[in-house]
Amino acid sequence: MASEITYAEVKFKNESNSLRTYSESPAASREKPIHHLSKPGTLMLLFISLMILLLLLAITFLVAFITYFQKYSQVLEEKIAKKNIIPSELNCVKDVSMMEVWSCCPKDWKPFGSYCYLIPTDTSSASWNMSEEKCSDKGAHLVVIHSKEEQDFITGTLRRNAAYFIGLWDTGHGQWRWVDQTPYNESATFWHQNEPNNDDEKCVMINYRYNIGWGWNDIRCSDKQNSICQMKKIHL
Template sequence: MSVTMRSKSGDDGDDSVNLMASVNRSNNGRRPDTSVCWIGAAAVSLGFLLQILILGVVAHNSWAIRHQDSKCENMSYSLIIDRDKLRDERDQLKIQSRNLTEEMELLQSQYNAMAASRDKLQEEVNRLKLSKTDEPCSQGWTSFKSKCYYFSGKGQAETWENSRKSCKERGADLVIITTQEELDFVSSIFPVTWIGLSDKEMEGRWKWVDGADLLGDEFWQIGEPNNNENEEHCAEVSRSAKKFNDVPCNRKFSWACED
């Protein structure tokens, strides 16, 4: 009987030991790990921060896109205004160009009409000149190179003014010499002859009786005109020199008229 009891008592002790070990193992399995908790918390925080960063980037990009769209709209509006202004300027230039073209055509037409009228008048002048040269000079006049000349009578002599008066009474004026041939012809008649040249209106400005200025000085004698004693304001030609010479206008010489 006693052996059996010990055996049972021994079994109960083993069970107690096994139960305590099981309890201890159970308690060890439920103990929390602090490093795992920190990693989880950090992951949650990073995820939250990442979401905030993403939202910030999205918001910034949205604002930038809206700002860029507004800027593009303003630029587009400005370009449209500039385009319209350029179109208006182009249209104005077209109108001005068309008006200028019309004015140019009108001026060209007027010029053509005036040119035609000028040519017609020139033909009439040429015809009159031709008819004049065909007609002989009046009695007492001498013909030379299609012109008619009147020379004072032999032994007649007058001042420059009276000589011119005599020419005007015949519907002419003192001779105007334009060529060397004409100078040789006029100067060959008398020893000294008055011609229609003077600087009576302005000293040093020699003018012909028709108001034209004397061009060039090739017909003057060497050293002339010299206005000796400030009294030489009229021109004469001599047979010997066959050149112009200034002398006092009150001297008396023969004269030559030109029709």
């Protein structure tokens, strides 16, 4: 009787072990295919992402190239047009300091250094503000003088019996300023003796004094005088 019980127990244990092994084996078999199938999907996703990135880079490069080519073509056309056509309204000479470049001033303007100067030939006069506005309409400004050579060139073309506004004015309390915002250098000024002499006179003209010569004189901005316009040379 004891042997039958022992046999039953052994048999039960064997059956339980076999059941455990059977129950575990399907899970293992299911996990393995899932694990192996995930690799091709990941590689495909990486490949697609890489291709999209390369496509975006190619499109960006193409757009940049087209934009650059258009701008380069426009600049090239402008250069060719400028070299082949010299407008009749300009007086031009070849600039020896720059190859293949024309240095030009508008008709009736006088060249000196890097600038062109419009010296009035009539007796028309206007206030300082109106004179500056007239110069601005021509793409210029009232003359700015920074050297004795420039002053001598300008005064060599002026009438001694006339006075001319220049682009210098007092912003307040003797703070003189040029219209082109260049610094006011007291060591390069050409005031007549005892000038400037009046706080109410905020603008400056250049005039000739007998036995003294040309110089600067402060004057009321509302007074009417002739004027000299100045602009940078045009390069073609």
